[in-house]
Amino acid sequence: MTYFLPFPADPDDGRSEGAAAVPAEHLLSFDQLTPLRPADDFEPCSVVADMVGGGEQMVAAVTRICQRLADTARPQVAVLKRGGVRVDLGDDLGERRRWVVCHKLLRELSLVGWHVTVDEARLLVLGWSAAQLEHRLRVLQLALGSLQQVAGTIGVAVAYAEQHQEQFPHCVREEAIASVLDRLQREHLRWPVRLAELDGLPRISRHHTMQRQLRASVMLEERLRTACAWHVQVAGLAIEAMWRGLTEQGLRGESARGAAIERLRNTLLPDQPPRAAGPAAPGIL
Template structure:
């Protein structure tokens, strides 16, 4: 075991197999997704493989990239993908990507408004049902933002570790995810309002949550972290 993951140290979180399968199936797409198979490893971790051998290597690397962005350490073999636990390096990368999203694409509401106008206008000209327009525009704008789906992937998964440095990383990620979830919710609400305007205001605003849940709270993780100064080897 390396200091970068808790493989063989922590038990697999409940529901982790299904979360991993969902992420891999989403990345593989509707044609390959049903062929994704997931199972626990005897000593901890998860293995992923595809039933079909066609382009298997390419899909494994796509899946590994998305799983690493979620914070897991992965190893790609010739016939399967191994997920071996939370990685400090990968969690740090996720934190950087979340921060970049907040100061980048999610900071520009004008882009979402313009996209919503263009999508709604094309759909109206194509005869799309006007009552379904806001939900469809919102969904397409959410796909373009990427993060709503990524946050939803981990929604409800208990993310924990017995290693203090990883708990701190998970807490840092939780705080950033909550901010990104709120910002995404604001973008999607804007897209829905724009779509209703394009529809002539005939569609009432539908009741929706404030945005995708992060599935983890910063306070929940930090409460289990000892209140002491970090050594130089575990500092964030």
């Protein structure tokens, strides 16, 4: 018998905040799983029959997602004979850890637009799903909406830079900026990593509805990639400004954050009149 695993909606899917760990009350036993009903809204993948048409790229994309989310676990990704991909979680994980990893993988693989089912200690990625693709389009639109303003990213970049300086006080500027930007893209923006994991993945379907959804997804992803690039650029300037305030000016706390934001404002908006002295107000950009 094959099952699907109910999982709580992630309120952060459309926002640029780090995802929290799965609470214990959301971890289910196999007795709570619901049998999978036959569905006609997903398209099986011909991974073995048409490796050039996307099989290898699909395996590579699933592998990259697993590597990001599985932490110390090492899921094994293999091709299904009748099409699709199998992800084996292994028997060396404890039950709680296995369900945490399973929830994360199920959510992220489904977010790509794939039909994913859970069968004991493995996940089966069976192909495109119209329902999951529709969900992906909604999430991409929410993510774009959350990136309309850069003030939140600036605040996070400044906070990350301050934390990094406290942990590595002798780190040089270039290394500090690179390290903080890497963390910001993984934990705050998140979408640069998600989009990179799908590089080279063909978006092809035999069904008209799904093909239209896939084209819309690619279009939204390009817009999201552009928005993320702008946020990363601004974040880099904020991190450098914070680094200079902490290391060259000897500022600390609110003074360092206010000076960094003011320096960034002068860089991005050079024709604006200077602000009055005092703490920087949130959302000034």
